[in-house]
Amino acid sequence: MTNWPQQSAAADFYGANLKITKGVAGPDPAWEKANLVLVPIPWKAVAAWDASLTIKSFRVHAKVAESLGRVLGTVWEGLGRSQKAAEAKNLQLIGGGYNWRQMRGKPALSMHAYGCAVDIDPAHNGLGDPTPDMDSCVVAAFEAEGWIWGGRWSPQRRDGMHFQAAIV
Secondary structure, eight states: OOOOOBGGGHHHHHOOOOEEETTEEEOOHHHHHHHEEEEEEEEEEEETTEEEEEEEEEEEEHHHHHHHHHHHHHHHHHTTTOHHHHHHTTTTEEEESOOOOBOTTSSSBOGGGGTOEEEEOTTTSOBTOSSOOOOHHHHHHHHHTTOEEGGGSOTTTOBTTEEESSBO
């Protein structure tokens, strides 16, 4: 298990992914090139917003890549390496990994902007859903690596699709 930073210290741990161009804040292309890697998803997956788009990997920070790879491997083994089993749990629906944006309703950057968060099955685990439907084996695999599951947050901010390598 890795010791992940407090969410408030994400920029210190993962690096400040911020570039100001002509007074407008945005992602830093040099940071992206230096820090982001692809972690393969072992089962066949699609974009949750468009099932015609195949998703082969999560784009995440290099510091979380090995841990995420172990999580996905554990989940895949737990599914008996069965695509049918993955689909029965809606794990083929990928919401994404790295995405430079602010937290919803807050001025701070999202953990997705540091590449330390992934979303799985947003169709059945939306933000604010008080009863997320994430498989307990998936949650256990992430939590064994120290990741935080958004499905345990307060009912108003519960985010059952969301896993992050930063402590709230």
